[in-house]
Amino acid sequence: MTEPDGEGPDPVFNDYEREVPLPIGDGETISEREFLGEDTVPEGGESTSTGGILRQMGRVFVENKLAVVSVGVIVFMVLFCFVGPHLYTTNQTNSQLVLQDSSANLPPGHGNPLGTDGNGFDMLGRLMFGGQASLIVGFASALVATVFGTLYGAISGFFGNWLDSILMRVVDVFLSIPVLFLLIALVTIYHQSEVLLIVVIAFVSWLIPARLIRGETLSLRNREYVQAVRVMGGSRSRIIGRHIIPNSIGTIVVFATFQVADSILLLAALGFVGLGVPAPQTDWGTMLSNGVDAAGNGYWWQIYPTGICIVLVVVAFNYVGDALRDSLEVRLQQR
Numbered sequence: 001m002t003e004p005d006g007e008g009p010d011p012v013f014n015d016y017e018r019e020v021p022l023p024i025g026d027g028e029t030i031s032e033r034e035f036l037g038e039d040t041v042p043e044g045g046e047s048t049s050t051g052g053i054l055r056q057m058g059r060v061f062v063e064n065k066l067a068v069v070s071v072g073v074i075v076f077m078v079l080f081c082f083v084g085p086h087l088y089t090t091n092q093t094n095s096q097l098v099l100q101d102s103s104a105n106l107p108p109g110h111g112n113p114l115g116t117d118g119n120g121f122d123m124l125g126r127l128m129f130g131g132q133a134s135l136i137v138g139f140a141s142a143l144v145a146t147v148f149g150t151l152y153g154a155i156s157g158f159f160g161n162w163l164d165s166i167l168m169r170v171v172d173v174f175l176s177i178p179v180l181f182l183l184i185a186l187v188t189i190y191h192q193s194e195v196l197l198i199v200v201i202a203f204v205s206w207l208i209p210a211r212l213i214r215g216e217t218l219s220l221r222n223r224e225y226v227q228a229v230r231v232m233g234g235s236r237s238r239i240i241g242r243h244i245i246p247n248s249i250g251t252i253v254v255f256a257t258f259q260v261a262d263s264i265l266l267l268a269a270l271g272f273v274g275l276g277v278p279a280p281q282t283d284w285g286t287m288l289s290n291g292v293d294a295a296g297n298g299y300w301w302q303i304y305p306t307g308i309c310i311v312l313v314v315v316a317f318n319y320v321g322d323a324l325r326d327s328l329e330v331r332l333q334q335r
Contacts, residue, residue: 060327067323070316077313081131090125093280105299115301117287118294126287127305133276133283135313137197137267142259144202149209150252154240156210157217168214171207179204180269187275194277197270201263209255216248250328254321261317268310284310 062068106116114123156167174182186200220226221244229239245252264284270276271285284306291303 057327064323070319073316084128090122092129130282138264140198141201141263145205146256149206153210153213157214192278254325257321261314
């Protein structure tokens with residue numbers, strides 16, 4: 001018997017590896033590889049590795065160019081308000097001392113890039129000083145409203161029955177009251193302070209996340225992993241804290257981002273009607289209110305820079321919230 005010389009493929013395996021046409025009807029055939037789905041390319045082009053879920057979320061976020069620019073705007077405004085005063089030092093608390101060194105209502109020029117206001121305060125330094133209060137109240141009130149609303153909604157949705165009905169009727173009652181009216185009433189009754197403004201704005205802002213998280217909880221409490229924890233003897237607090245709330249993180253993050261913008265607008269509205277942070281502090285809403293009368297006299301620099309700052313920050317947070325919602329949809333699809 002002659003041994004094969006080693007040249008060329010083994011005829012047995014060659015017949016196995018050869019692509020055999022498979023009939024599909026009407027005289028048409030496809031290869032075995034196509035039938036098994038091998039070497040196929042999706043319609044969008046060559047297939048690539050999608051990576052982990054965080055990488056996919058980051059890719060979707062970065063694709064939104066406006067959101068990326070908005071992140072830069074937010075970082076710039078935070079640095080402008082909190083680091084800027086250390087680089088551009090001005091007196092923003094003692095108006096008598098300021099009026100001794102400069103004049104009120106000076107137009108933009110050397111020494112005062114954005115001019116001065118009616119009290120002689122430098123407007124550029126005033127923007128930084130007022131921005132600190134606006135951003136602090138915005139971030140803090142959004143945090144308080146999100147945390148409280150999340151816990152409230154998770155408890156309501158998880159326990160259900162009569163407790164859910166009572167808790168949601170409380171939410172409905174507060175939602176029926178006009179927000180601005182409630183804000184003005186609370187601020188008028190109590191002594192004005194930065195802490196009070198945080199609490200009051202959070203008090204009228206926790207209602208929406210409570211309803212959103214309650215809806216998420218109604219869906220999540222019937223999932224297999226939640227039922228498994230129950231069977232294993234897991235406590236209700238553990239289920240809510242370790243399984244319900246973490247799986248609602250997408251809704252929570254998106255709301256918190258939008259709420260920062262809403263809180264800044266609410267503070268601006270209160271400041272515009274004279275109920276903002278008390279003197280000698282200030283906020284962008286109070287500055288806007290003071291600048292309205294001055295703008296009628298031709299002092300445009302006392303209103304436009306403040307309005308631009310408010311618009312930039314609010315729009316930036318809204319664009320970031322939209323991008324986060326889109327990127328977190330990838331996570332929801334994988335859940």
